[in-house]
Amino acid sequence: MRGNLFAVAVDLVVLTVRRAELCVLLVERGAPPYAGTTALPGGFVRPDEDLADTATRELAELTGAATGATGHLEQLASYAAPDRDPRGRVLSVGYLAMLPDMTDLPDLVRSPADPDAPTAAWRPVGPLLESPGELAFDHDRILADGVERARAKLEYSTLAASLCPPEFTVTDLRNVYEAVWCTTIDPRNFSRKVTSAEGFLEPTAALVTGGRGRPAQLFRRGTATALHPPMLRQR
Amino acid sequence: MRGNLFAVAVDLVVLTVRRAELCVLLVERGAPPYAGTTALPGGFVRPDEDLADTATRELAELTGAATGATGHLEQLASYAAPDRDPRGRVLSVGYLAMLPDMTDLPDLVRSPADPDAPTAAWRPVGPLLESPGELAFDHDRILADGVERARAKLEYSTLAASLCPPEFTVTDLRNVYEAVWCTTIDPRNFSRKVTSAEGFLEPTAALVTGGRGRPAQLFRRGTATALHPPMLRQR
DNA sequence: ACAAAAGTGTTGATCTTACACCCATGG
């Protein structure tokens, strides 16, 4: 009945915006196969875990639990080509995680939970998508699927706020859209649109001062998850 | 490293529109667990198969290869709760298939390839979604995810034409939208919208006669896969 | 004063919706 067994792994596409660029968290593989090459972080599902449990655990191990508060985690797709792993039959479930901008943190992320774990590094996605081949296994495809999902979801969901810190300005939010979509957006129309979308942004009492120009209103995430009307990217 | 192994199955959510209702193809389970109850059709991935291969093969076994021509098949999500199958650890990859209306065929579908296979039957999805609990395993959730995916995709893709026969009228297409969304749509505005959407419909030379009223133009599927502007359902 | 950033007003183009109206067929 079930003589054909698989190892099941969860691989993470962890995205954030750093220095106005969409970046992904990658690790250097220490063990074969593909030792010494770059790959998406991931690991095998444990006996008592559901898939989302594995994804949550691995994300916490990587970033130190900065996750649940403001971030976002969702299942992407599964990959199981017979020859995708030289060790044998391995099915990998891709998960997409989106974390707030932590540009103040270093490019290298060392796990606080497991100092022996490989060091993770933020890398801009642009070059990785344009010239694939650097990543181990079929991780180029998983990355491409994750980025495309993220780009599509910004259009009709309030997900972009997951890439912002807990309190942010309209310009912070616009910078997320511009980095993920590689476009520029008119700041004035954007501001009107997001502030008038029901449940997207909740104004706080505070203003941001210290920069040049007029101080900006600070917002928190609203309760809405869908965005009506959607934010359309130019094609 | 990989002591924790899974059986991997593909379960199909096969949708079509019959008699103005969205229907799903279900089988009666002949073997334990859940023997005698209703379930989504599915089976285990073979040693040399990728996931899409398994889904394609199972769909062909069920319906007799009427699939590839006009139908649609895409991966949905994976389900792997530790206790979802009493036999042990089984990961199931859900696939969504959408087939043309075959109301002229009987409600029971007997596989031409494998006469021993359980007989499949078309069931309206409405009651199954409103009062879940009838389906085996976690198939209620897989079905709900599949229907929701189909409903969402009609908005911004040309997928609805996959639920129509190779040649169809605008009214056939509108009946698909109305059945999947459980709404009514103004026939006049709908007609203008779909016929003016670039690449959605290609007019043929023929008209449909024989019904009451003015004969309708016959169309084939166009080459476009995305739908601009999208078809919005009322909320 | 000036540059820079935040935010509002306005205008023309496009899209949506509702419905009046005409067209072509079967009975």
Next chain:
DNA sequence: CCATGGGTGTAAGATCAACACTTTTGT
């Protein structure tokens, strides 16, 4: 003739893109 369904015209409202303009800060 007339009921039925297919299809076009059109006008009111919503939405969008572009940009002039005002507000409020740092230097």
